[in-house]
Amino acid sequence: MGVCALNDNHRKTNNLSGKTNVDDNNNEIELNNNQIKPKECIINRLSERTKFANINNDYIISENILGKGATGIVREGQNKNGEKFAIKTVWKSDIEKNELFKKEIDISLELDHESIIKCIDVYEDNSSLHFVLEEITGGDLFDHIIHSDKRKLTDVEAMDLLYQILEGLQYLHENVGIVHRDIKPENFLLYNDGQRIRIKLIDFGFATYCKNDETMNEQLGTPQYAAPEIFEQKPYTSKVDMWSLGVVLYNMVKGTQPFSNTDIEKIKEQVLHKEINYNGFNNNDLKNLCMGLLERDPDKRYSAFQAFNELKIIQNRATTEGTFIVSFNSYKPDIHKIMFILHNDRTLKQELKNIFLEECNSEQLHNMFDEILSINSREKKETTDTIWMVSEKLYLKAEKLIEFAQGSKYAPENLKQRLKKYCEQKVMEKLKNQMINIDNFFTTLIESIKFIRKIRCFNEFQKIDKNNVGWIDIQQLNNFFKDSKKKNNIKTKLNPKDKIEFETFYKIFNEYNELKS
Numbered sequence: 001m002g003v004c005a006l007n008d009n010h011r012k013t014n015n016l017s018g019k020t021n022v023d024d025n026n027n028e029i030e031l032n033n034n035q036i037k038p039k040e041c042i043i044n045r046l047s048e049r050t051k052f053a054n055i056n057n058d059y060i061i062s063e064n065i066l067g068k069g070a071t072g073i074v075r076e077g078q079n080k081n082g083e084k085f086a087i088k089t090v091w092k093s094d095i096e097k098n099e100l101f102k103k104e105i106d107i108s109l110e111l112d113h114e115s116i117i118k119c120i121d122v123y124e125d126n127s128s129l130h131f132v133l134e135e136i137t138g139g140d141l142f143d144h145i146i147h148s149d150k151r152k153l154t155d156v157e158a159m160d161l162l163y164q165i166l167e168g169l170q171y172l173h174e175n176v177g178i179v180h181r182d183i184k185p186e187n188f189l190l191y192n193d194g195q196r197i198r199i200k201l202i203d204f205g206f207a208t209y210c211k212n213d214e215t216m217n218e219q220l221g222t223p224q225y226a227a228p229e230i231f232e233q234k235p236y237t238s239k240v241d242m243w244s245l246g247v248v249l250y251n252m253v254k255g256t257q258p259f260s261n262t263d264i265e266k267i268k269e270q271v272l273h274k275e276i277n278y279n280g281f282n283n284n285d286l287k288n289l290c291m292g293l294l295e296r297d298p299d300k301r302y303s304a305f306q307a308f309n310e311l312k313i314i315q316n317r318a319t320t321e322g323t324f325i326v327s328f329n330s331y332k333p334d335i336h337k338i339m340f341i342l343h344n345d346r347t348l349k350q351e352l353k354n355i356f357l358e359e360c361n362s363e364q365l366h367n368m369f370d371e372i373l374s375i376n377s378r379e380k381k382e383t384t385d386t387i388w389m390v391s392e393k394l395y396l397k398a399e400k401l402i403e404f405a406q407g408s409k410y411a412p413e414n415l416k417q418r419l420k421k422y423c424e425q426k427v428m429e430k431l432k433n434q435m436i437n438i439d440n441f442f443t444t445l446i447e448s449i450k451f452i453r454k455i456r457c458f459n460e461f462q463k464i465d466k467n468n469v470g471w472i473d474i475q476q477l478n479n480f481f482k483d484s485k486k487k488n489n490i491k492t493k494l495n496p497k498d499k500i501e502f503e504t505f506y507k508i509f510n511e512y513n514e515l516k517s
Helices: 095-110 141-147 155-175 239-254 264-273 284-293 304-321 335-359 362-378 380-386 398-407 413-425 438-464 474-480 502-516
Strands: 020-022 028-030 059-068 072-079 084-091 119-124 128-134 188-192 197-201 387-390 393-397 435-437
Touching: 059 084, 059 335, 059 438, 072 438, 084 438, 095 119, 095 128, 141 188, 141 239, 141 435, 155 197, 155 239, 155 284, 155 304, 239 284, 239 304, 284 304, 335 398, 335 413, 335 438, 362 393, 362 398, 362 438, 393 398, 393 438, 398 413, 398 435, 435 438, 438 474, 438 502
Parallel strands: none
Antiparallel strands: 020 028, 059 072, 072 084, 084 128, 119 128, 188 197, 387 393, 393 435
16 A cells, blocks of 8 residues: 555556557558567567566466455466466556556566565566566464464564564665565565574565665655655655564564554654654563664664664673573574464465355455444444454454354355355364454455456457457457347447557456346
């Protein structure tokens, strides 16, 4: 979620759609299919670093949703050797976002650090981008905090994760000159390497190059984690990432947000003026480190290098004074407990999401979500037992979500039967402590239905556009829509000579299917 929209002064991407070319006098001349050269078949290409090819030729991509971001969805995929990956797909129809996508391509392919997700490749076609990423199976940091004892991390675990994060941020800021601009718990994924919890930074959709103390001006990021200088619309540096990390550290240690209102103007007021409450920090050194990150003056705020060295001093002091039994480098948590939490959390949410996704339409999901919110507002006395409000976000116990769906008048019968069979195969004890962010759960599903429908439509478009010229003609369109009676009722106005690109085809596709139903 961005603090505000980008400015409208982004240069529009050059479009060689095959519609026209120019002669020596710069007059437009129409091209026919025989005149189109191979390189002119590629329209709207964002980067020469991508593979301009159909990703389905190399990867099998399922419709299982791993995550939903501001610009696209992440699905499960595997190559011909059976190796599993996460495939992030975004659409190139938004010209403003295309400027960000160009940076994301270059940045993702450049990064190589153990605390940062690895991008294997980026595929591009005329309408979309597909980022092939390593698959991380342990869920995100926010969920890990929620499911930890007392819904916060121990000082030792928080500092071990912070140590890894700071290694990654030092690499970003100082080695390659990149600012992430959306540091938050949801953008860190966890896994267990057999020795400790490992953490990786993901989602470089807002990232940009910023070297040698250059400044930036775009107002990007998630409001609760955005630095004061962003709200003040002042030029800023990589120090904005450090402020956001301070909020993340606060989350890990206290289990709460320092700025918890959902209204952007109120968040702005809190970020600029609220006195931050550090009660609950058991370790004074860790509190001082957090204060150094949540310093409103960016010139006085810790850099990644300063914070990392401060953390090492805290580590050494803690080890010397015997505050902690083990040093951070030798920190070995209860592997069985961690594996249980990480594996079952991820598996549970993904299985439930995909059951709902396969059995429900957007309207049913909207109605169920509204019904849950209505029940929550009416029965606040029960929230301490069944519902949790964390940082203004509604969390519902997984078993309660299943019970609710089975009793909802908006849930289709197939969903109820699937959930019943699912519960019969599971030990319900494992579900009792699993908390699901209801807003994220339903929003992801609703947006994913729209996204997958568009992907299916694009697959049909590619079958028609066999030569990959980026458009089809009226005759090809008519051949695709078999039902002439419904086809004649489509309101979209087209001329016989029109070159129909995918976005136009998609609008017609949706209109046709609405008429058909």
